[in-house]
Amino acid sequence: MDTSSPDPRAGRAGRQPPSAGGPAGPDGGMPGIPDALDRDDLDVLALAGLAPPPDGDWLLVTSLESQPGGGFTAQHLHRHELHAHGGDVLVRVAPDTGCPGQPKVRAQVWAVMGGRLILTGNWDRQSPDDWAEQVRPAIAFAMGTITELEESGADLGPLRLVRLDDPDAATVGVPFGITARRAAAPGRQAG
Secondary structure, three states, X not given: OEOOOOOOOOOOOXXXXXXXXXXXXXXXXXXXXXXXXXXXXXXXXXXXOOEOOOOOEEEEEEEEOOOOOOOEEEEEXXXXXXXXXXXXXXXXXXXXXXXXXXXXXXXXXXXXEOOEEEEEEEEEEEOOOOHHHHHHHHHHHHHHHHHHHHHOOOOXXXXXXXXXXXXXXEEOOOOOOOOOOOOOOOOXXXX
């Protein structure tokens, strides 16, 4: 399963992220996700053990093999480009500040449909080593749902920009009116 942003600047070189060299996490001992990630795809599993920055990070999922341990790539969205398009699937990772002791991660999976952000999964108190594998099933589900909707003629709004930092963009459930065809009553054909 593969999804990508319609943004023509999106690259697909598949390079590994630079070695961990970001600032230390809140405990001073865990390196952070490097700020210098470029627009090329990065292996999300290579981020295991790295603490997200205090403000968190957004990752635009570009490909996912649904089986555990399979390929999982994304593009790091920089602070000045916090937007997505209809049909995109994103992961938001941030420090979980409600956990004393060992650093923990809060991970969320979002799907973009019809100009809205739809939360498809939310995990608190995740180990920095394990969050990427924990979110895999929700990403596979979101990507599969988007593919099915697109194949059914749904208008997900691929040209509409959605600001990821806009709290009014979030909604619950699939937005009304994105499907191209109405479901027919039992015994009738859709028309």
